[in-house]
Amino acid sequence: MRTRQNISKCLRFGLAILVLFIASGSHAFAQSKAMIAKELAEQLIRRFSKEVADEGVEKLTSRLQAVALSAGDDALKVIEKSGPRALRILENSGADAAVSVRLLSKFGDEAIGALEGPARLSLLRQFGQEAGEALIKHGAVAEKLIASSGAPAVGAIQQLSNQGVRRLAMLADEPSTAVLAKNADMLSVVGRYGDRAMDFIWRNKLTLAGGTALAAFVANPEPFLDGTRQLVENSVDSLASNVGKPIAEKLGDAKDWTWRILAISAMLILFWGWKTRRSNRAPKA
Numbered sequence: 001m002r003t004r005q006n007i008s009k010c011l012r013f014g015l016a017i018l019v020l021f022i023a024s025g026s027h028a029f030a031q032s033k034a035m036i037a038k039e040l041a042e043q044l045i046r047r048f049s050k051e052v053a054d055e056g057v058e059k060l061t062s063r064l065q066a067v068a069l070s071a072g073d074d075a076l077k078v079i080e081k082s083g084p085r086a087l088r089i090l091e092n093s094g095a096d097a098a099v100s101v102r103l104l105s106k107f108g109d110e111a112i113g114a115l116e117g118p119a120r121l122s123l124l125r126q127f128g129q130e131a132g133e134a135l136i137k138h139g140a141v142a143e144k145l146i147a148s149s150g151a152p153a154v155g156a157i158q159q160l161s162n163q164g165v166r167r168l169a170m171l172a173d174e175p176s177t178a179v180l181a182k183n184a185d186m187l188s189v190v191g192r193y194g195d196r197a198m199d200f201i202w203r204n205k206l207t208l209a210g211g212t213a214l215a216a217f218v219a220n221p222e223p224f225l226d227g228t229r230q231l232v233e234n235s236v237d238s239l240a241s242n243v244g245k246p247i248a249e250k251l252g253d254a255k256d257w258t259w260r261i262l263a264i265s266a267m268l269i270l271f272w273g274w275k276t277r278r279s280n281r282a283p284k285a
Contacts, residue, residue, distance in 0.1 A: 004142060013136075015127040017188060020065065024052040027140060033065070033068065033073075034061070034065065034070075036076065037061045037064040037068065037076065038057065038061045038066055040061075040076055040079065040080055041057050041060035041061040041064055042057055043080070043242075044060060044079070044083065044084060044087075045057065045060065047083065048083050048084050049085045051083070052084050062089065063091065064079065064087070064118035065077060066091075067090045067091060067097065070090075070095075070097050070098075071090055071093075071098045071100070071101045072101065073099060074105060075090055075097065075100050077105075078090070078104045078105055081108070082104060082108065082109055082112055085112050085116065086101045086104055086112060088116075089104070089112070089115050089116060089121070090104075090110065092118070092120055092121050093124070093125070094125065095125075096124060096125050096128075099124065099128065099132065100115060100121075100124065100132070102129060102134045103115065103129065103136065103252060105134065107133075107136050110136060111132075111136050112138060114132075114135045115132060115135065115136070116134040119147070120135055120143060121142065123135065123143065123146050126150075127146065127150070127151055127154050130154050130155075130158055131146055131154045133158070134154055136147065136160060137156060137157075137167050138162070140270055141166065141169045142157055142165065144169065144172070145165075145169060145172060145181065146230065147158060148181070148182060149172075149182050149184070149187060150260055152184040152187035152188060152191070153168075153187055155187065155188065155190075155191035156168065156187040156188075156190035158191065158197075159190065159191055159192075159193075159194035160190065160194060160195060160198055161194075161195050163195070164190075164194070164195045164199075167198055167201075167202045168181055168190070168198065169181075171202075171205060174261070176206065176208045176209055177205045177206070179209055180201065180205060180208060180209055180214070182253075182272045183214065183218075185218040186201065186214065186217075186218055188218070189218055189221050191215070192221075193221065193225060196225055197221060200221075200225055204231050207231045208231070213231045213250050217231070221281050
């Protein structure tokens, strides 16, 4: 009985020693991190006196500790390298500060200007690291496209060269083709085929913006990109819709026989074009 009591006492004593050791170690670790943050604060004040000197070491140390707590110790390395601007970006990144740390670590000062500002940080929070990389590589052009079309634009931009991104932005700026830049299915095709798809879309933008041709392209883009299928098959239908319909409406209202004759002639020409196309497409024996 006494032996069991002695063993129990030893176990309790050992557990108490272990708890004390862990607590003292944690305290020492916390003191060490606080010291690192303080040393960095003093360094920043020396190097960037105009930006942070008014804050004082104590306040700046507190900010650095808060960022390190939310984004990890690598945040302090990034701030040491890039300065107070990096600190502000990480603070404004909120729960996504770790993503900003990765971007700043990967791209350095190049990421500073690209990620500054509430609008861009908002896009980063919504669409993640890929959106941040798009902003860093393509700046204001990427910002506008992502803000307009969201995640599909991020995927497309990731696969495009600078020229491809500029072309996509020009489609978005032109009223007659803006529908293409906002079409999630088309952007998905660009995300899969990159500049190859963007080059085809750019060359055929007006035809694709017409409607039915775009549906055919996004449903099966490979034949179009390979050149085995052409978009010309939609041209007569588009002409009939865009020209024939207004003529028919005018024909119904017209009182002048000259206008009626001209209108009927135009309709006959359209019908002849449609029949010719059908005959050309018919398989030959």
